Amino acid sequence: MPADKPAAAPGPAERARIVGTVAQWFTTAARPLPWRDPSVGPWGVMVSEFMTQQTPVARVIEPWRAWLRRWPEPASLAAEPSSEAVAAWGRLGYPRRALRLHGAAVAIVARHGGRVPAEPEQLRALPGVGEYTAAAIASFAFGARAVVLDTNVRRVLARIDRGRQYPANSTTAAERRLAARWLPADAATAARWAASSMELGALVCTAAAPDCAHCPVAGHCRWLAAGRPAHEGPARRGQAYAGTDRQARGRLLDQLRRNRAGVETETLLGCWDVDRAQARRALDGLLADGLAHRHGELITL
DNA sequence: AAGTCGTGGTA
DNA sequence: TTACCAAGACT
Structure with missing residues:
Protein backbone atom coordinates (compact mmCIF):
# COMPACT_ATOMS: atom_id res chain seq x y z
CA MET A 1 0.00 0.00 0.00
CA PRO A 2 1.39 3.45 -0.92
CA ALA A 3 2.52 5.42 2.09
CA ASP A 4 0.75 8.55 0.92
CA LYS A 5 -2.64 6.92 0.66
CA PRO A 6 -4.96 8.37 3.30
CA ALA A 7 -6.23 5.88 5.87
CA ALA A 8 -9.67 4.51 5.13
CA ALA A 9 -12.52 4.52 7.60
CA PRO A 10 -12.35 1.46 9.85
CA GLY A 11 -14.47 -1.52 8.80
CA PRO A 12 -16.58 -3.73 11.07
CA ALA A 13 -13.67 -5.83 12.31
CA GLU A 14 -11.49 -2.87 13.16
CA ARG A 15 -14.40 -1.09 14.81
CA ALA A 16 -14.98 -4.12 17.03
CA ARG A 17 -11.32 -4.16 17.95
CA ILE A 18 -11.38 -0.47 18.83
CA VAL A 19 -14.55 -0.89 20.90
CA GLY A 20 -12.87 -3.69 22.86
CA THR A 21 -9.67 -1.72 23.38
CA VAL A 22 -11.52 1.34 24.67
CA ALA A 23 -13.59 -0.86 26.97
CA GLN A 24 -10.41 -2.35 28.37
CA TRP A 25 -8.86 1.08 28.84
CA PHE A 26 -12.02 2.15 30.66
CA THR A 27 -11.58 -0.47 33.37
CA THR A 28 -8.59 1.41 34.78
CA ALA A 29 -9.07 4.95 33.45
CA ALA A 30 -12.71 5.56 34.38
CA ARG A 31 -13.27 8.35 36.87
CA PRO A 32 -15.08 7.24 40.04
CA LEU A 33 -18.10 9.44 39.39
CA PRO A 34 -20.61 9.03 42.22
CA TRP A 35 -23.52 8.30 39.89
CA ARG A 36 -21.61 5.35 38.46
CA ASP A 37 -21.80 3.56 41.79
CA PRO A 38 -23.90 0.39 41.41
CA SER A 39 -26.08 1.49 44.32
CA GLY A 130 -33.76 15.16 24.41
CA GLU A 131 -32.32 12.45 22.22
CA TYR A 132 -28.98 12.35 24.02
CA THR A 133 -30.38 12.28 27.55
CA ALA A 134 -32.98 9.63 26.75
CA ALA A 135 -30.28 7.39 25.29
CA ALA A 136 -27.92 8.06 28.18
CA ILE A 137 -30.48 7.13 30.83
CA ALA A 138 -31.54 4.04 28.91
CA SER A 139 -27.93 2.97 28.56
CA PHE A 140 -26.40 3.94 31.91
CA ALA A 141 -29.37 3.23 34.15
CA PHE A 142 -30.94 0.27 32.36
CA GLY A 143 -28.09 -1.21 30.33
CA ALA A 144 -29.98 -0.76 27.08
CA ARG A 145 -28.46 -0.71 23.60
CA ALA A 146 -28.75 2.95 22.60
CA VAL A 147 -26.83 5.43 20.46
CA VAL A 148 -25.43 7.78 23.07
CA LEU A 149 -24.15 10.69 21.03
CA ASP A 150 -22.84 13.52 23.14
CA THR A 151 -20.17 16.11 22.42
CA ASN A 152 -17.42 13.70 23.51
CA VAL A 153 -18.52 10.78 21.36
CA ARG A 154 -19.10 13.09 18.40
CA ARG A 155 -15.52 14.31 18.64
CA VAL A 156 -14.07 10.82 19.08
CA LEU A 157 -15.91 9.54 16.02
CA ALA A 158 -15.03 12.63 14.00
CA ARG A 159 -11.37 11.90 14.62
CA ILE A 160 -11.15 8.12 14.55
CA ASP A 161 -13.60 7.45 11.75
CA ARG A 162 -13.68 10.62 9.68
CA GLY A 163 -10.20 11.97 10.18
CA ARG A 164 -11.52 15.38 11.16
CA GLN A 165 -10.54 17.49 14.13
CA TYR A 166 -14.09 18.41 15.03
CA PRO A 167 -17.61 17.29 14.16
CA ALA A 168 -20.10 19.64 12.51
CA ASN A 169 -21.64 22.45 14.50
CA SER A 170 -24.85 20.54 15.10
CA THR A 171 -25.55 16.82 14.97
CA THR A 172 -26.43 15.60 11.48
CA ALA A 173 -28.37 12.57 10.29
CA ALA A 174 -25.18 11.21 8.72
CA GLU A 175 -23.50 11.45 12.09
CA ARG A 176 -26.27 9.45 13.74
CA ARG A 177 -25.89 6.74 11.11
CA LEU A 178 -22.16 6.69 11.72
CA ALA A 179 -22.67 6.33 15.46
CA ALA A 180 -25.22 3.58 14.89
CA ARG A 181 -22.64 1.72 12.81
CA TRP A 182 -20.29 1.78 15.78
CA LEU A 183 -22.87 0.45 18.22
CA PRO A 184 -22.10 -3.16 19.26
CA ALA A 185 -24.86 -5.69 18.69
CA ASP A 186 -25.38 -6.83 22.25
CA ALA A 187 -26.70 -4.50 24.93
CA ALA A 188 -23.97 -5.01 27.52
CA THR A 189 -21.16 -4.25 25.08
CA ALA A 190 -23.12 -1.31 23.65
CA ALA A 191 -23.63 0.21 27.10
CA ARG A 192 -19.95 -0.28 27.81
CA TRP A 193 -19.06 1.45 24.56
CA ALA A 194 -21.34 4.38 25.37
CA ALA A 195 -19.67 4.98 28.72
CA SER A 196 -16.12 4.28 27.60
CA SER A 197 -16.21 6.31 24.39
CA MET A 198 -17.57 9.28 26.30
CA GLU A 199 -14.83 8.91 28.87
CA LEU A 200 -12.18 8.72 26.16
CA GLY A 201 -13.44 12.00 24.72
CA ALA A 202 -13.56 13.62 28.15
CA LEU A 203 -10.11 12.52 29.33
CA VAL A 204 -7.91 11.88 26.29
CA CYS A 205 -9.52 12.90 23.01
CA THR A 206 -10.29 16.39 24.28
CA ALA A 207 -11.27 19.37 22.19
CA ALA A 208 -8.33 21.70 22.66
CA ALA A 209 -5.35 19.53 23.61
CA PRO A 210 -5.90 15.86 22.77
CA ASP A 211 -3.40 13.57 24.47
CA CYS A 212 -2.77 11.26 21.53
CA ALA A 213 0.41 9.97 23.16
CA HIS A 214 -1.70 8.25 25.79
CA CYS A 215 -4.63 7.28 23.60
CA PRO A 216 -5.34 3.54 23.66
CA VAL A 217 -6.52 3.61 20.04
CA ALA A 218 -4.04 6.09 18.58
CA GLY A 219 -2.97 3.41 16.12
CA HIS A 220 -6.50 3.35 14.67
CA CYS A 221 -7.13 7.08 14.39
CA ARG A 222 -7.54 8.58 10.89
CA TRP A 223 -7.06 12.09 12.18
CA LEU A 224 -3.79 11.27 13.89
CA ALA A 225 -2.63 9.27 10.86
CA ALA A 226 -3.29 12.30 8.68
CA GLY A 227 -1.10 14.46 10.89
CA ARG A 228 -3.89 16.02 12.96
CA PRO A 229 -5.05 18.46 10.28
CA ALA A 230 -6.73 21.61 11.58
CA HIS A 231 -10.46 22.09 11.27
CA GLU A 232 -11.53 23.44 7.87
CA GLY A 233 -14.51 25.56 7.10
CA PRO A 234 -16.38 28.19 9.09
CA ALA A 235 -15.21 28.76 12.62
CA ARG A 236 -17.43 27.27 15.24
CA ARG A 237 -19.42 30.16 16.53
CA GLY A 238 -18.41 31.40 19.93
CA GLN A 239 -20.64 32.03 22.88
CA ALA A 240 -20.59 35.76 23.54
CA TYR A 241 -21.78 36.48 27.03
CA ALA A 242 -20.64 39.81 28.45
CA GLY A 243 -23.42 42.34 28.12
CA THR A 244 -25.98 39.88 26.79
CA ASP A 245 -29.51 39.24 28.01
CA ARG A 246 -28.24 35.96 29.41
CA GLN A 247 -25.81 37.73 31.66
CA ALA A 248 -28.56 40.11 32.78
CA ARG A 249 -30.88 37.20 33.58
CA GLY A 250 -28.10 35.52 35.49
CA ARG A 251 -27.51 38.63 37.55
CA LEU A 252 -31.17 39.01 38.46
CA LEU A 253 -31.55 35.33 39.26
CA ASP A 254 -28.50 35.48 41.49
CA GLN A 255 -30.19 38.20 43.54
CA LEU A 256 -33.35 36.13 43.83
CA ARG A 257 -31.37 33.10 44.98
CA ARG A 258 -29.70 35.14 47.69
CA ASN A 259 -32.95 36.68 48.85
CA ARG A 260 -35.45 33.88 49.10
CA ALA A 261 -37.92 36.21 50.85
CA GLY A 262 -38.09 38.25 47.66
CA VAL A 263 -36.74 41.46 46.14
CA GLU A 264 -38.61 44.66 45.26
CA THR A 265 -38.98 45.06 41.50
CA GLU A 266 -37.08 48.37 41.44
CA THR A 267 -34.26 46.98 43.57
CA LEU A 268 -34.01 43.94 41.33
CA LEU A 269 -33.90 45.97 38.12
CA GLY A 270 -31.26 48.15 39.75
CA CYS A 271 -28.82 45.29 40.04
CA TRP A 272 -28.37 45.45 36.26
CA ASP A 273 -27.36 49.03 35.58
CA VAL A 274 -25.95 48.45 32.11
CA ASP A 275 -29.23 48.99 30.31
CA ARG A 276 -32.62 49.61 31.89
CA ALA A 277 -34.57 48.16 28.96
CA GLN A 278 -32.40 45.07 29.04
CA ALA A 279 -33.03 44.64 32.76
CA ARG A 280 -36.78 44.77 32.12
CA ARG A 281 -36.45 42.31 29.29
CA ALA A 282 -34.50 39.96 31.55
CA LEU A 283 -37.08 40.15 34.33
CA ASP A 284 -39.98 39.65 31.91
CA GLY A 285 -38.18 36.65 30.51
CA LEU A 286 -37.60 35.11 33.92
CA LEU A 287 -41.25 35.63 34.84
CA ALA A 288 -42.45 34.19 31.53
CA ASP A 289 -40.20 31.16 31.96
CA GLY A 290 -41.46 30.49 35.48
CA LEU A 291 -38.01 31.03 36.95
CA ALA A 292 -39.30 34.05 38.87
CA HIS A 293 -42.69 34.96 40.33
CA ARG A 294 -44.40 38.28 41.03
CA HIS A 295 -46.34 39.11 44.20
CA GLY A 296 -47.36 42.75 43.81
CA GLU A 297 -44.07 44.65 43.79
CA LEU A 298 -42.19 41.71 45.24
CA ILE A 299 -40.32 39.26 43.03
CA THR A 300 -39.32 35.80 44.25
CA LEU A 301 -38.00 32.61 42.75
C1' DA B 1 -32.62 25.63 11.77
C1' DA B 2 -30.09 29.21 13.70
C1' DG B 3 -30.58 31.52 18.28
C1' DT B 4 -31.22 31.39 22.95
C1' DC B 5 -30.28 29.87 27.41
C1' DG B 6 -25.59 30.39 32.79
C1' DT B 7 -21.48 29.74 34.81
C1' DG B 8 -16.73 29.06 35.62
C1' DG B 9 -12.25 26.75 34.53
C1' DT B 10 -8.34 26.70 31.43
C1' DA B 11 -4.61 28.11 28.19
C1' DT C 1 -6.67 39.06 29.19
C1' DT C 2 -9.62 37.13 25.93
C1' DA C 3 -11.46 33.11 23.83
C1' DC C 4 -12.86 28.66 24.08
C1' DC C 5 -16.03 25.35 25.67
C1' DA C 6 -18.30 21.98 28.80
C1' DA C 7 -22.37 14.16 29.37
C1' DG C 8 -27.89 19.68 25.27
C1' DA C 9 -32.82 21.06 24.94
C1' DC C 10 -36.05 23.80 22.90
C1' DT C 11 -38.20 26.94 19.66
Whole structure:
Protein backbone atom coordinates (compact mmCIF):
# COMPACT_ATOMS: atom_id res chain seq x y z
CA MET A 1 0.00 0.00 0.00
CA PRO A 2 1.39 3.45 -0.92
CA ALA A 3 2.52 5.42 2.09
CA ASP A 4 0.75 8.55 0.92
CA LYS A 5 -2.64 6.92 0.66
CA PRO A 6 -4.96 8.37 3.30
CA ALA A 7 -6.23 5.88 5.87
CA ALA A 8 -9.67 4.51 5.13
CA ALA A 9 -12.52 4.52 7.60
CA PRO A 10 -12.35 1.46 9.85
CA GLY A 11 -14.47 -1.52 8.80
CA PRO A 12 -16.58 -3.73 11.07
CA ALA A 13 -13.67 -5.83 12.31
CA GLU A 14 -11.49 -2.87 13.16
CA ARG A 15 -14.40 -1.09 14.81
CA ALA A 16 -14.98 -4.12 17.03
CA ARG A 17 -11.32 -4.16 17.95
CA ILE A 18 -11.38 -0.47 18.83
CA VAL A 19 -14.55 -0.89 20.90
CA GLY A 20 -12.87 -3.69 22.86
CA THR A 21 -9.67 -1.72 23.38
CA VAL A 22 -11.52 1.34 24.67
CA ALA A 23 -13.59 -0.86 26.97
CA GLN A 24 -10.41 -2.35 28.37
CA TRP A 25 -8.86 1.08 28.84
CA PHE A 26 -12.02 2.15 30.66
CA THR A 27 -11.58 -0.47 33.37
CA THR A 28 -8.59 1.41 34.78
CA ALA A 29 -9.07 4.95 33.45
CA ALA A 30 -12.71 5.56 34.38
CA ARG A 31 -13.27 8.35 36.87
CA PRO A 32 -15.08 7.24 40.04
CA LEU A 33 -18.10 9.44 39.39
CA PRO A 34 -20.61 9.03 42.22
CA TRP A 35 -23.52 8.30 39.89
CA ARG A 36 -21.61 5.35 38.46
CA ASP A 37 -21.80 3.56 41.79
CA PRO A 38 -23.90 0.39 41.41
CA SER A 39 -26.08 1.49 44.32
CA VAL A 40 -27.30 4.51 42.37
CA GLY A 41 -30.62 3.93 40.66
CA PRO A 42 -32.21 5.41 37.53
CA TRP A 43 -33.27 8.59 39.31
CA GLY A 44 -29.69 9.34 40.37
CA VAL A 45 -28.51 8.73 36.82
CA MET A 46 -31.25 10.95 35.46
CA VAL A 47 -30.35 13.82 37.81
CA SER A 48 -26.70 13.51 36.79
CA GLU A 49 -27.66 13.72 33.12
CA PHE A 50 -29.69 16.90 33.62
CA MET A 51 -26.91 18.49 35.61
CA THR A 52 -24.17 17.61 33.15
CA GLN A 53 -25.97 19.07 30.12
CA GLN A 54 -23.50 21.68 28.86
CA THR A 55 -21.76 21.62 32.24
CA PRO A 56 -18.35 20.16 33.16
CA VAL A 57 -18.72 16.93 35.13
CA ALA A 58 -16.39 18.05 37.89
CA ARG A 59 -18.64 20.96 38.76
CA VAL A 60 -21.69 18.72 39.07
CA ILE A 61 -20.48 16.22 41.66
CA GLU A 62 -21.22 18.12 44.87
CA PRO A 63 -24.56 19.60 43.76
CA TRP A 64 -25.58 16.11 42.63
CA ARG A 65 -24.87 14.66 46.09
CA ALA A 66 -26.83 17.39 47.81
CA TRP A 67 -29.74 16.99 45.39
CA LEU A 68 -30.07 13.24 45.92
CA ARG A 69 -29.74 13.61 49.65
CA ARG A 70 -32.67 16.02 49.65
CA TRP A 71 -34.73 14.36 46.90
CA PRO A 72 -33.79 10.65 46.79
CA GLU A 73 -36.66 9.83 44.46
CA PRO A 74 -38.84 11.61 41.89
CA ALA A 75 -41.83 11.81 44.24
CA SER A 76 -39.97 13.78 46.89
CA LEU A 77 -38.98 16.42 44.35
CA ALA A 78 -42.40 16.45 42.72
CA ALA A 79 -43.99 17.16 46.11
CA GLU A 80 -42.24 20.51 46.41
CA PRO A 81 -42.74 23.73 44.44
CA SER A 82 -40.47 24.20 41.42
CA SER A 83 -38.91 27.25 43.08
CA GLU A 84 -37.19 24.91 45.54
CA ALA A 85 -35.58 23.11 42.62
CA VAL A 86 -34.42 26.39 41.09
CA ALA A 87 -32.96 27.48 44.44
CA ALA A 88 -31.18 24.16 44.95
CA TRP A 89 -29.79 24.36 41.42
CA GLY A 90 -27.52 27.10 42.69
CA ARG A 91 -24.92 28.30 40.24
CA LEU A 92 -24.87 25.30 37.93
CA GLY A 93 -26.12 27.45 35.06
CA TYR A 94 -29.02 27.11 32.62
CA PRO A 95 -31.55 27.15 35.49
CA ARG A 96 -34.39 26.11 33.23
CA ARG A 97 -32.90 22.65 33.59
CA ALA A 98 -33.97 22.74 37.25
CA LEU A 99 -37.48 23.63 36.19
CA ARG A 100 -37.51 20.83 33.64
CA LEU A 101 -36.13 18.30 36.09
CA HIS A 102 -38.89 19.23 38.49
CA GLY A 103 -41.42 18.92 35.68
CA ALA A 104 -39.99 15.55 34.73
CA ALA A 105 -40.35 14.35 38.32
CA VAL A 106 -43.99 15.46 38.34
CA ALA A 107 -44.60 13.64 35.06
CA ILE A 108 -42.87 10.50 36.33
CA VAL A 109 -45.17 10.44 39.34
CA ALA A 110 -48.25 11.12 37.21
CA ARG A 111 -47.51 8.79 34.31
CA HIS A 112 -45.08 6.18 35.57
CA GLY A 113 -45.99 5.53 39.18
CA GLY A 114 -43.00 7.47 40.47
CA ARG A 115 -40.41 5.30 38.73
CA VAL A 116 -38.11 6.52 35.97
CA PRO A 117 -39.26 4.80 32.77
CA ALA A 118 -36.81 2.55 30.91
CA GLU A 119 -38.13 3.09 27.39
CA PRO A 120 -36.28 5.79 25.40
CA GLU A 121 -39.56 6.92 23.87
CA GLN A 122 -41.13 7.49 27.28
CA LEU A 123 -37.98 9.18 28.53
CA ARG A 124 -37.91 11.41 25.49
CA ALA A 125 -41.42 12.62 26.33
CA LEU A 126 -40.27 14.06 29.66
CA PRO A 127 -39.42 17.78 29.83
CA GLY A 128 -35.71 18.43 29.44
CA VAL A 129 -35.01 14.98 27.98
CA GLY A 130 -33.76 15.16 24.41
CA GLU A 131 -32.32 12.45 22.22
CA TYR A 132 -28.98 12.35 24.02
CA THR A 133 -30.38 12.28 27.55
CA ALA A 134 -32.98 9.63 26.75
CA ALA A 135 -30.28 7.39 25.29
CA ALA A 136 -27.92 8.06 28.18
CA ILE A 137 -30.48 7.13 30.83
CA ALA A 138 -31.54 4.04 28.91
CA SER A 139 -27.93 2.97 28.56
CA PHE A 140 -26.40 3.94 31.91
CA ALA A 141 -29.37 3.23 34.15
CA PHE A 142 -30.94 0.27 32.36
CA GLY A 143 -28.09 -1.21 30.33
CA ALA A 144 -29.98 -0.76 27.08
CA ARG A 145 -28.46 -0.71 23.60
CA ALA A 146 -28.75 2.95 22.60
CA VAL A 147 -26.83 5.43 20.46
CA VAL A 148 -25.43 7.78 23.07
CA LEU A 149 -24.15 10.69 21.03
CA ASP A 150 -22.84 13.52 23.14
CA THR A 151 -20.17 16.11 22.42
CA ASN A 152 -17.42 13.70 23.51
CA VAL A 153 -18.52 10.78 21.36
CA ARG A 154 -19.10 13.09 18.40
CA ARG A 155 -15.52 14.31 18.64
CA VAL A 156 -14.07 10.82 19.08
CA LEU A 157 -15.91 9.54 16.02
CA ALA A 158 -15.03 12.63 14.00
CA ARG A 159 -11.37 11.90 14.62
CA ILE A 160 -11.15 8.12 14.55
CA ASP A 161 -13.60 7.45 11.75
CA ARG A 162 -13.68 10.62 9.68
CA GLY A 163 -10.20 11.97 10.18
CA ARG A 164 -11.52 15.38 11.16
CA GLN A 165 -10.54 17.49 14.13
CA TYR A 166 -14.09 18.41 15.03
CA PRO A 167 -17.61 17.29 14.16
CA ALA A 168 -20.10 19.64 12.51
CA ASN A 169 -21.64 22.45 14.50
CA SER A 170 -24.85 20.54 15.10
CA THR A 171 -25.55 16.82 14.97
CA THR A 172 -26.43 15.60 11.48
CA ALA A 173 -28.37 12.57 10.29
CA ALA A 174 -25.18 11.21 8.72
CA GLU A 175 -23.50 11.45 12.09
CA ARG A 176 -26.27 9.45 13.74
CA ARG A 177 -25.89 6.74 11.11
CA LEU A 178 -22.16 6.69 11.72
CA ALA A 179 -22.67 6.33 15.46
CA ALA A 180 -25.22 3.58 14.89
CA ARG A 181 -22.64 1.72 12.81
CA TRP A 182 -20.29 1.78 15.78
CA LEU A 183 -22.87 0.45 18.22
CA PRO A 184 -22.10 -3.16 19.26
CA ALA A 185 -24.86 -5.69 18.69
CA ASP A 186 -25.38 -6.83 22.25
CA ALA A 187 -26.70 -4.50 24.93
CA ALA A 188 -23.97 -5.01 27.52
CA THR A 189 -21.16 -4.25 25.08
CA ALA A 190 -23.12 -1.31 23.65
CA ALA A 191 -23.63 0.21 27.10
CA ARG A 192 -19.95 -0.28 27.81
CA TRP A 193 -19.06 1.45 24.56
CA ALA A 194 -21.34 4.38 25.37
CA ALA A 195 -19.67 4.98 28.72
CA SER A 196 -16.12 4.28 27.60
CA SER A 197 -16.21 6.31 24.39
CA MET A 198 -17.57 9.28 26.30
CA GLU A 199 -14.83 8.91 28.87
CA LEU A 200 -12.18 8.72 26.16
CA GLY A 201 -13.44 12.00 24.72
CA ALA A 202 -13.56 13.62 28.15
CA LEU A 203 -10.11 12.52 29.33
CA VAL A 204 -7.91 11.88 26.29
CA CYS A 205 -9.52 12.90 23.01
CA THR A 206 -10.29 16.39 24.28
CA ALA A 207 -11.27 19.37 22.19
CA ALA A 208 -8.33 21.70 22.66
CA ALA A 209 -5.35 19.53 23.61
CA PRO A 210 -5.90 15.86 22.77
CA ASP A 211 -3.40 13.57 24.47
CA CYS A 212 -2.77 11.26 21.53
CA ALA A 213 0.41 9.97 23.16
CA HIS A 214 -1.70 8.25 25.79
CA CYS A 215 -4.63 7.28 23.60
CA PRO A 216 -5.34 3.54 23.66
CA VAL A 217 -6.52 3.61 20.04
CA ALA A 218 -4.04 6.09 18.58
CA GLY A 219 -2.97 3.41 16.12
CA HIS A 220 -6.50 3.35 14.67
CA CYS A 221 -7.13 7.08 14.39
CA ARG A 222 -7.54 8.58 10.89
CA TRP A 223 -7.06 12.09 12.18
CA LEU A 224 -3.79 11.27 13.89
CA ALA A 225 -2.63 9.27 10.86
CA ALA A 226 -3.29 12.30 8.68
CA GLY A 227 -1.10 14.46 10.89
CA ARG A 228 -3.89 16.02 12.96
CA PRO A 229 -5.05 18.46 10.28
CA ALA A 230 -6.73 21.61 11.58
CA HIS A 231 -10.46 22.09 11.27
CA GLU A 232 -11.53 23.44 7.87
CA GLY A 233 -14.51 25.56 7.10
CA PRO A 234 -16.38 28.19 9.09
CA ALA A 235 -15.21 28.76 12.62
CA ARG A 236 -17.43 27.27 15.24
CA ARG A 237 -19.42 30.16 16.53
CA GLY A 238 -18.41 31.40 19.93
CA GLN A 239 -20.64 32.03 22.88
CA ALA A 240 -20.59 35.76 23.54
CA TYR A 241 -21.78 36.48 27.03
CA ALA A 242 -20.64 39.81 28.45
CA GLY A 243 -23.42 42.34 28.12
CA THR A 244 -25.98 39.88 26.79
CA ASP A 245 -29.51 39.24 28.01
CA ARG A 246 -28.24 35.96 29.41
CA GLN A 247 -25.81 37.73 31.66
CA ALA A 248 -28.56 40.11 32.78
CA ARG A 249 -30.88 37.20 33.58
CA GLY A 250 -28.10 35.52 35.49
CA ARG A 251 -27.51 38.63 37.55
CA LEU A 252 -31.17 39.01 38.46
CA LEU A 253 -31.55 35.33 39.26
CA ASP A 254 -28.50 35.48 41.49
CA GLN A 255 -30.19 38.20 43.54
CA LEU A 256 -33.35 36.13 43.83
CA ARG A 257 -31.37 33.10 44.98
CA ARG A 258 -29.70 35.14 47.69
CA ASN A 259 -32.95 36.68 48.85
CA ARG A 260 -35.45 33.88 49.10
CA ALA A 261 -37.92 36.21 50.85
CA GLY A 262 -38.09 38.25 47.66
CA VAL A 263 -36.74 41.46 46.14
CA GLU A 264 -38.61 44.66 45.26
CA THR A 265 -38.98 45.06 41.50
CA GLU A 266 -37.08 48.37 41.44
CA THR A 267 -34.26 46.98 43.57
CA LEU A 268 -34.01 43.94 41.33
CA LEU A 269 -33.90 45.97 38.12
CA GLY A 270 -31.26 48.15 39.75
CA CYS A 271 -28.82 45.29 40.04
CA TRP A 272 -28.37 45.45 36.26
CA ASP A 273 -27.36 49.03 35.58
CA VAL A 274 -25.95 48.45 32.11
CA ASP A 275 -29.23 48.99 30.31
CA ARG A 276 -32.62 49.61 31.89
CA ALA A 277 -34.57 48.16 28.96
CA GLN A 278 -32.40 45.07 29.04
CA ALA A 279 -33.03 44.64 32.76
CA ARG A 280 -36.78 44.77 32.12
CA ARG A 281 -36.45 42.31 29.29
CA ALA A 282 -34.50 39.96 31.55
CA LEU A 283 -37.08 40.15 34.33
CA ASP A 284 -39.98 39.65 31.91
CA GLY A 285 -38.18 36.65 30.51
CA LEU A 286 -37.60 35.11 33.92
CA LEU A 287 -41.25 35.63 34.84
CA ALA A 288 -42.45 34.19 31.53
CA ASP A 289 -40.20 31.16 31.96
CA GLY A 290 -41.46 30.49 35.48
CA LEU A 291 -38.01 31.03 36.95
CA ALA A 292 -39.30 34.05 38.87
CA HIS A 293 -42.69 34.96 40.33
CA ARG A 294 -44.40 38.28 41.03
CA HIS A 295 -46.34 39.11 44.20
CA GLY A 296 -47.36 42.75 43.81
CA GLU A 297 -44.07 44.65 43.79
CA LEU A 298 -42.19 41.71 45.24
CA ILE A 299 -40.32 39.26 43.03
CA THR A 300 -39.32 35.80 44.25
CA LEU A 301 -38.00 32.61 42.75
C1' DA B 1 -32.62 25.63 11.77
C1' DA B 2 -30.09 29.21 13.70
C1' DG B 3 -30.58 31.52 18.28
C1' DT B 4 -31.22 31.39 22.95
C1' DC B 5 -30.28 29.87 27.41
C1' DG B 6 -25.59 30.39 32.79
C1' DT B 7 -21.48 29.74 34.81
C1' DG B 8 -16.73 29.06 35.62
C1' DG B 9 -12.25 26.75 34.53
C1' DT B 10 -8.34 26.70 31.43
C1' DA B 11 -4.61 28.11 28.19
C1' DT C 1 -6.67 39.06 29.19
C1' DT C 2 -9.62 37.13 25.93
C1' DA C 3 -11.46 33.11 23.83
C1' DC C 4 -12.86 28.66 24.08
C1' DC C 5 -16.03 25.35 25.67
C1' DA C 6 -18.30 21.98 28.80
C1' DA C 7 -22.37 14.16 29.37
C1' DG C 8 -27.89 19.68 25.27
C1' DA C 9 -32.82 21.06 24.94
C1' DC C 10 -36.05 23.80 22.90
C1' DT C 11 -38.20 26.94 19.66
